[in-house]
Amino acid sequence: MKDYHPSRVLTLVYQPFAVGCMAILAYNEARVNTRKRNIAGYTLFAVSTLFCIVLDLATSGKGGVGPYVGICLLVGTFGVADAHVQGGMVGDLSFMLPEFMQSFFAGVAASGALTSALRLITKAAFDKSHDGLRKGALLFLAIATAIEFLCILLYALYFPKLPIVKYFRAKAAAEGSKTVTADLVAAGIHKVDANAKIEDRLTIKQLLYKNWDYFLDLYLIYVLTLSIFPGFLYENTGKHSLGEWYALVLIAMYNVLDLIGRYTPLIDMLRLESRKGLAIAIISRFIFVPAFYFTAKYASQGWMIMLVGLLGLTN
Numbered sequence: 001m002k003d004y005h006p007s008r009v010l011t012l013v014y015q016p017f018a019v020g021c022m023a024i025l026a027y028n029e030a031r032v033n034t035r036k037r038n039i040a041g042y043t044l045f046a047v048s049t050l051f052c053i054v055l056d057l058a059t060s061g062k063g064g065v066g067p068y069v070g071i072c073l074l075v076g077t078f079g080v081a082d083a084h085v086q087g088g089m090v091g092d093l094s095f096m097l098p099e100f101m102q103s104f105f106a107g108v109a110a111s112g113a114l115t116s117a118l119r120l121i122t123k124a125a126f127d128k129s130h131d132g133l134r135k136g137a138l139l140f141l142a143i144a145t146a147i148e149f150l151c152i153l154l155y156a157l158y159f160p161k162l163p164i165v166k167y168f169r170a171k172a173a174a175e176g177s178k179t180v181t182a183d184l185v186a187a188g189i190h191k192v193d194a195n196a197k198i199e200d201r202l203t204i205k206q207l208l209y210k211n212w213d214y215f216l217d218l219y220l221i222y223v224l225t226l227s228i229f230p231g232f233l234y235e236n237t238g239k240h241s242l243g244e245w246y247a248l249v250l251i252a253m254y255n256v257l258d259l260i261g262r263y264t265p266l267i268d269m270l271r272l273e274s275r276k277g278l279a280i281a282i283i284s285r286f287i288f289v290p291a292f293y294f295t296a297k298y299a300s301q302g303w304m305i306m307l308v309g310l311l312g313l314t315n
Helices: 006-027 034-058 065-092 098-125 132-161 163-174 181-186 203-208 212-226 230-235 246-261 275-298 301-313
Strands: none
Touching: 006 065, 006 212, 034 065, 034 132, 034 203, 065 098, 065 132, 098 132, 098 246, 163 246, 246 301, 275 301
């Protein structure tokens, strides 16, 4: 792996843990306590980020094979945390309104934009100081850890007590859901009306059969995006006038345009509802592979920044 930038290697480490854990949780979702699942995921995020700081301080930032293996293990833990939280929250919000789902995924993109903003700020703060890269990274991780601990508190104490959340969870419980019981207890609801009509439940196999094209679409989106972002952007962008800032600007551009793209379904004229049209659009994104190759090799940084923005906008 010595020929690969850490950003690409860590992506390869992250995904198997995330996908594997999510598959296991999806298979057992009817028996999983949603509240415990989400809190466990948020806690894993916070603790793993904190341990990134501990690992650096314990090794004095010297690097080496041991610390790198430690980072890889922590990245794997991030994958497990993501499987818990993202899958759990999507399942939680699926009991509610479609608009909530869209807002959640827009929030995921917003977290990426916030991450880029924090990284740019921390780099600027220590850009001229001795060991500035390390100091900026440590400050970034400290702020991220604090935000993640705040997420634990908000989800555990505030979110369950929102009136609209209590309403939809009580409705889901009345329709036969067993995964929201702990959330209702946390909100002070111990009994629900059990007279609601219970809809026939599809098995996971039936769901995959009815939505195999969506499953394939998501797979192709991840394959294309992760083949370029973030590893390629760090490895193959050459040298430009922005210097060390160049890769950070590219990542920030991707995250900001990804956030904007998450809101395009709210615009009627841009909303793509045809399943066939959606598949064609996703397959068309593979033109980015040669486009990035030739842009990195022959074009200026302005064209690369524009291309990264388009990648984020169509993600």
